[in-house]
Amino acid sequence: MEKVMNIIKPKPDPKQQLRDWQRRLRQECRNIERQIRDIQREEKNVQKAIKDAAKRNDIGSAKALAKEIVSSRRTVNRLYENKAQLNSISMHLGESVAIARTVGHLSKSSEVMKLVNNLMKAPEMAATMQEFNKEMTKAGVIEEFVNDAVDTALDTEDMEEEIEEEVDKVLTAIAGETAAELPDAVVRKERIKLPAQKAGPSREEEAIAEGVDDEEELEEIRARLAKVRS
Template identity: 45%
Template sequence: MFSFLKKPTPEEMVKKWKRELRKEDRGLDAQIRAIDLQEKKTIRMVKERVKAGDQKSAKTLAKEIAAARKAKERIYTAKAQMNSVSMQLQQNLSMAKVAGHLAKSTEVMKMMNNLIKLPELNKVMMAMGQEMMKAGIIEEMISDAFGSQDELEAEAEQEVDKILDEIMITGPKVSEESLETTTTTTEEQPVKEDDEIFNRLRALKTG
């Protein structure tokens, strides 16, 4: 009748943590897909703003793309670290079958501390980390934020020119799904517009 008070076995704890890690991994995949979709829309909007002569808005949108790509890099890093944590837990479990308990792991502690710094995972990883502390796998958790907003904006600013270069390389032609609908009376009109947009992009990059 007191089975609910029974301390979970190492197998049960590791199984639970690995299940939670897989769940978070799927959630991160969904975030990556959403970022990719939004990036395509924003690139199209940058071209539209350049076409309209609104360089300020175009550059602001380019900064948004840079910040989103930085966030995606963090997510990919987090996915790799979660996979490493899962493998380390499995190895620890194998040793626990001999020793009778889960052993302390500096590798797991290091990766968990990295994971809790990410806003996408902070709450879940903190809770998991507390459980690992009780199980004796790690000693402490550091909950410092990944970085200040100013630092992230500075990093994004450095990437703006690169993004504008990419848009220029892929061509300044605006998608048919543009925000502004235009009509042409001759076949030469689209070519002239493309050249004009390209020149504006170049001016925006060097300005």
């Protein structure tokens, strides 16, 4: 008899399940807020690096860093959307408490299912929401569904053009008038990349060769941004 009692586990209390999910959702929201703060804090360092690159007429580094800022800001916008959807799930779960008191079990919610499905497609939330999906499906809050991959990719050319416009805006906002002088530097650098016909390097080539450390700094900044975005 004792063995049978150990095998047959009592069903979890619906209200307790709801409270547990809401607590975990609040924790996920706090994690998102922390990630946003980390990204925005790192952006200040990148802005300084862009100004430094603009002062030394290094358009390559300045544009690469501006592109990182554009990418980071898009990540922040996506994180805010994730947070809003998590809060919405929590709200819908809260509304289920009254129903659970009446019927004694959690009822299905199409809104919660839709929100969970959306968040499972977000890279930052996929693993967490898969776990929620399993638990909520088992509890009868949502139905099991097939998460078909839908190709919603924008036209590549239009997206690249949009990103370039954002990069130019970032450069103008951060580097100001200095950025307007950068294209000339690009032409000079691109010419130097061609096979040299002379025996030794020019003074201009030597000056750019001294900027090797700038490339290392750029990679280091990219690595830090990638870390806070992940």
